[in-house]
C-alpha cells in the first residue's frame with residue numbers, strides 16, 4: 001500500500017492503511033463490455049454532500065472499508081481535508097451487482113467551488129450521467145443551477161438526489177417542487193437520501209445502472225481515448241486519466257498524442273479504485289489511467305486524444321483552456337531559498353496545469369515569479385500547498401487581476417507591437433498620459449436569494465460598483481439577480497459565494513483606474529503598489545497605511561508609511577521608534593534563558609524582509625489589501 005500511495009502522492013497520503021483493496025486481486029476487465037459500464041459524476045453546490053455520498057458509494061461497493069476513518073476518501077490533499085472542500089477531481093471504479101449482473105461504475109468526484117468549475121466540465125466530458133445533489137434544507141443554489149446546465153448541455157442523464165434528509169429542518173417536499181419547477185424534472189425521479197447515515201444510498205446505485213446509459217464507445221473501432229485529467233508522479237512520470245471512446249489498449253502499445261504528435265510506449269495502465277490498480281488492458285467505454293513515459297503534464301494536455309501509432313483517429317473536441325484571472329508575485333523569504341522554491345513551484349504546477357508561471361524580479365524581494373490563478377481561492381490553496389507539501393516559505397504579493405490599457409502613444413504602440421496591452425503587475429501600470437483608456441475584467445454574477453433579501457443584496461452589490469444589466473432570468477426563479485461586477489470587487493462578495501453566488505467571465509469594461517504607490521520612509525515599495533478605482537483611492541490608501549502600521553513592528557527608528565498617487569501623498573501613518581529589549585525582564589541569572597529569548601527574537605526576524613532599512617513581515621504584502629470591515 002505504502003508503495004502505491006507513496007509513489008503517487010509522496011508523503012501526502014497516510015490514508016493507504018485504511019484501504020481494503022488487495023493489489024494481488026486480478027481483474028479481467030474484458031468481462032465488462034460497454035453495456036455493463038456506467039460513467040457518472042456527482043455535481044452539486046459547495047457543501048451539499050458530494051464527497052460524503054462518494055464515501056458511502058465506495059463503502060457499499062467494497063472499494064473501501066466501513067470505518068470512521070474513511071471520511072472524504074476522494075479528498076486526498078491535506079488542504080482539501082483541512083478546508084473541507086474538494087479541489088481536484090478524483091476517479092474511482094466500483095463493482096456493483098444488480099439484476100444478477102456485475103457492473104463497472106466509474107465515479108468521478110468534482111469540486112464545488114466556482115474557482116474550480118473547469119474541473120467539473122472536464123469530468124462531465126468523460127460521463128454519460130450525473131447525480132445532481134441538492135441539500136434538503138438549502139434547496140437549489142447558484143452552483144446547482146450552473147452545474148445542472150453544464151450537464152444538460154452535454155446531454156447527460158441527470159438523477160436528482162436530495163441529500164441530508166436526516167436534518168431536523170430538512171424539507172424534501174419543497175426541494176422536489178423546486179427541482180420540478182426549475183429543471184423540469186418530474187418529482188418522482190428525485191431520490192431522498194442521507195449520505196451521512198447511508199439512508200437510501202443503495203437506491204442511488206440502482207438508479208445509476210437503470211437510468212444512466214452505457215458509454216457510446218465501440219469496441220471494434222481503433223483505440224481512441226480522451227485525456228480528462230493528469231498528475232505527475234516523481235518516479236513514473238505523468239499519470240493520465242483517460243476515458244476510452246473506442247478499441248482497447250495494453251501494456252507495450254505505442255500510443256500517439258493527437259495534440260503534439262509525440263509517440264509513447266504504454267508502461268502501465270489500469271483502474272483507479274480510487275488508488276491505482278494495474279490491469280492487463282483497458283477496453284472501450286472504460287475509465288482508467290495510463291502511464292506512458294510522459295515527462296511533463298504539458299505533454300498530457302487535458303482534452304487531448306490518444307490513439308495507436310499505426311491507427312490515427314479523428315481527435316475528440318477537447319476543452320477550452322482555463323484562463324488565469326488573478327495574478328500575484330511569489331518570492332522566497334531569502335534569496336538562498338530560490339532554488340528550493342523553484343523546484344517546489346515546478347512540482348506543484350506539474351499537477352495543476354491551470355497555474356501560469358512567469359519569472360519576475362523586484363528590487364526589494366529579489367528574483368521570484370508572477371503566477372496566474374483561476375481565482376482567489378485557487379491562489380490561497382496553491383500557497384497553502386506550497387507551504388504544507390513542499391515546506392516552502394514564500395512571500396506572496398497582493399493579488400491583482402489582468403488589466404488592459406489602450407495605448408495612445410505611437411512610440412509605445414510600436415514598442416509593444418499592439419495598441420492594447422495587458423498588465424498583470426501593478427508596478428508596470430502605464431501612466432495616464434500614454435493611455436487613452438483602461439479596461440478591467442468583469443464577471444456576470446448570478447445571485448439566488450429569497451425576495452426579502454433582494455434589496456439588501458442589490459445595495460451591497462451597487463456599493464461594489466456592480467451594474468445591473470437588466471436581464472431577467474428565465475422566469476423560473478423570480479429571485480435571480482444578475483450583475484456585472486468588476487473582478488477586483490469579487491473578494492468583497494466572497495461571503496455570497498458560499499451561499500448562492502455564481503459567476504462567469506464576461507469580458508472587459510472601461511474603468512477609471514490609477515496606480516497607487518506605497519512609500520516606506522519616502523522609498524516607494526514596488527511590491528506594495530496597487531491599481532485602484534479612482535473614486536476608491538483615498539479610502540484604499542488610508543486603509544492600506546493603517547494595515548501596514550498594524551503589521552510592521554516598531555523598530556529602532558520612526559517609519560513613515562505613505563500612500564501616493566504620482567507625487568501626491570494621499571494618506572500617512574507613522575510607526576513610532578521602539579527598541580524591544582527581550583531581556584528586559586531577565587535580571588541577572590540564567591544565561592540559557594537569555595540565549596533562548598535571543599534565539600526566539602532572531603527567529604522572528606527571519607520572517608521579516610528588509611526593505612531599505614525597514615523590516616517588513618512576509619504577511620504584510622498579502623495582508624495589505626485585506627479589508628478590516630468584514
Ligand SMILES: Nc1nc2c(ncn2[C@@H]2O[C@H](COP(=O)(O)OP(=O)(O)OP(=O)(O)O)[C@@H](O)[C@H]2O)c(=O)[nH]1
Pocket residue numbers: 044045046047048049050051052053072084085086087110111112113163164165166167193194195196197
Ligand atoms: N446531516 C447531514 N450532514 C451531511 C450529509 N451529507 C453530508 N453532510 C455534511 O455536510 C458537509 C459537507 O459535506 P461534503 O461531502 O464535504 O460536501 P461537498 O459537496 O463534497 O463539498 P465540496 O467538495 O467542498 O464541494 C459535511 O460536514 C458533511 O458531514 C447528510 O446526509 N446529513
